[in-house]
Amino acid sequence: MKKSRYYPFERNRYFYGKLLTVRDFESEQKYFNDKRRMMNRLLHGSGVLTGLQVVAVDEKSVSVEMGAAIDALGREIVVPSPMTMKLSMMDGFSNNQYAKNVYLCIAYDEKEKEPVHAVANSSVRSDEINDYNRVLESYRLFIREDAPDPASLPLADLSDQTVVLYQDAHVRVLQTTPRYVNPGQLFEMKLRFEKTLKAGRLTFKYEIDAHRVEAINGTTIVFQEPQDGQESEYEMTVLLRADSTAAVKASVGVQAGTAALMLDDKQLELQAQSVGEIGIVTEAVKERLMSDFVKQSLEASLEAPSEPCIYLAKICLIQVGPTYVIESVDQVPFNEYVYNTSVMYRLGEASQYRDEKAGQFVTKSKVKTLAPGQKPELNVQYNPAISELSFDLGIPAGGGSGIAGIVSGFIDIPIEPFTKIAVSPFGRAMKSFYSGEIVHGLGEGNVLIITSLEERSGDAFSDILSTGDRVYGGSSDVFKGSAFEPDAPEVKIGTIAYPQKGTFRIGVKVQQTNEQSNVRVRWWAYSAEMASTVRSGGNSGGDSLDAALSAMREAASAGSDAD
Structure with missing residues (x-):
């Protein structure tokens, strides 16, 4: 079928006594068809609207399910019922070299139907006195053996x-x-x-x-x-x-x-x-x-193109003896789809939600103490399916033998029972408790101390779910009232470093009444050089995290070589 020219548009002008001929009625239909098809092309594009799945029904035949599409000229293609055909019986399929990929295509087609006696034709064409009363808008299925440009x-x-x-x-x-x-x-x-x-x-x-x-x-x-x-x-x-x-x-x-x-x-x-x-x-x-x-x-x-079509499927064939077998069918291999406005709205909402959540991820950390002299371990994994970043860090006992520039440990700070803690006029228990001096092992000079509240549960069920050990960073009251609420008392944590002595002290301020006898605080000490590396990651949290992880990996690698 030749390529249509939609414009300029021209429609009939009616007046009393006008003689209407075949040309007038054809131009009437062409006017509305061309306008609709041009709007289809410009507003919607071309491709599969719905359905038209291609299914292998046996080793040599496929079925095209009912559906609708718009071709590159804006013409609607409708398959009203499933159509099953044998590949070797379809136009374009050559019976040679069966080990190949072929493409099942669909194109717009018109068929004349309802032959009737043409009275006017009998006076000018005695041998052709029949004509067709209807034009059926249909489709044509065929095979192309070459992939499109x-x-x-x-x-x-x-x-x-x-x-x-x-x-x-x-x-x-x-x-x-x-x-x-x-x-x-x-x-x-x-x-x-x-x-x-x-x-x-x-x-x-x-x-x-x-x-x-x-x-x-x-x-x-x-x-x-x-x-x-x-x-x-x-x-x-x-x-x-x-x-x-x-x-x-x-x-x-x-x-x-x-x-x-x-x-x-x-x-x-x-x-x-x-x-x-x-x-x-x-x-x-x-x-x-x-x-x-x-x-x-x-x-x-x-x-x-002059003969537009839509590629419904790529059909992979393998040769078995003197014939072929359908191995697999890939639907719409070149993603020729048309999405209506309702679908686009829904997809836009889903995309916006994903974009809002894209920068958020859950961090999960686990620190274990290794035997003295054992190689330090660092395992960082990211699970994009649940946006979870997990850190598994193993530090040899003794602190100073860990990753160069980074040491870690924990301290149990005894606290008094709630009956001995003064309660503020606003009903909150507030009292501070302090650890002794802790030697971080990085020598003299400034260090960066990072702390978090660590909770260890003896519950066997929690251990099975890998939730028995939890380390809370920042303010733990964020999780109050949730399934993740800590059993430890709500505390504020502070640190004092003594650069000339190579030590530091940790203090906790209890914010509420409690029955706990101690609070466990996990600490990480970074040398001045390592702290500078972490802070120089840029303004964005992601860059800073990347810089820290990179530095820790390099330090872990260097530590392993040294051992």
Whole structure:
């Protein structure tokens, strides 16, 4: 079907006595169809609206479930009932080389129906006296055996640029980079490897050819398909940093003569390579992308292939004897979807909630005392599923033999029963208790002392849940009334350091009546150099934490080597 031209719009003007012909009625329908289709294209885009899942019903057949879509010309495609077809019976499927990936496509189609006797035609065409009374808006399912050019997909280059590094009948390597980044920004380049099943183990190694872009983890890129790999698609990310110069074009690709693409022991020859271009801009990237989109011409906004279609599924085939078997079906492989405004609103709400929570995470720490002379231990793990950062720190007994610049320990400070503590006029018990001088083992000079309230429960059930040992940082009354409320009394903790003696003292002020006989305080002492490292992490808490963790890892590594 030829590409439609929606504009300029022209409609009938009616007047009494006007002679209406076929042309007038056809233009009437065309006027409303073209306007609706142009609005579909501009307001909604193209892709699957709902349904149209592709399911393998047996080893050689697939079923397309009922659903609806909009094609690149804004025409509605409706599948009113499930359609089951054998792949080998579909248009475009060639009965050769069965070990391949094929793509199931759907396109808009029209069919004439209800043949009737055409009275007017009989006077001019004696051999054609029948015509059709209706036009049925329908669809056409067919197979394409070649993957589409990434640039041909709707809005493919809106925010990213995808170039083909290599392509043949069995392997395709794609590189995706953002269209715009800010000066000095860290960003990801994605490499996608598509292959046919049973094609062999894929290996790709090359040197990055970058201009105004720096590879953070080195310029050598290596991808090796797992030995037990049975996937038809893999993806890896490469971390890059943009140049600090603004208003310039950066580029990244494969350095000539360095690429080695292997399929098992067979080397594939790479020809001239495409290069991805990235604009380095000073304004917000989202604003620049939106500006580019709204400023493009109407012709560019309505650009569409002459025979538009939607890729419903990638079907991976393997050869078994003289025939083929469907191994897997990937739904809408190029993410051609259309989301209505209600869905976008809901997604926006969910995204906003995630953004608000993105900077929040729960920290969980556990400190244990190791035998004297044993190597110090530091294990830091982050679980993104529950936003939990856990620290497991093992310190050898004796303090001074721990990580260079960091020592830790605890002190039990005796407190008097609540009957002996004076109660303030506002009903709060307030009295201070102090430890003796504690030798931190870092020698003379200024140190940074960090303290927290430590609680140890002898409850077996708590031990099973790993909640028997708890260390409260900051004000423990935050957890009052919750399941996490400490059993220890509410206290304020203070410290006094004696730089010339290499010691310090801890004091606690009891804020409420209690029946406890002592309070356990966990302490960490940082040398002046280590404290400076922690504080120099920048203004953001995340940077400071990263600096502290980095310093602690380096110190732990150095301590292990020394041992």
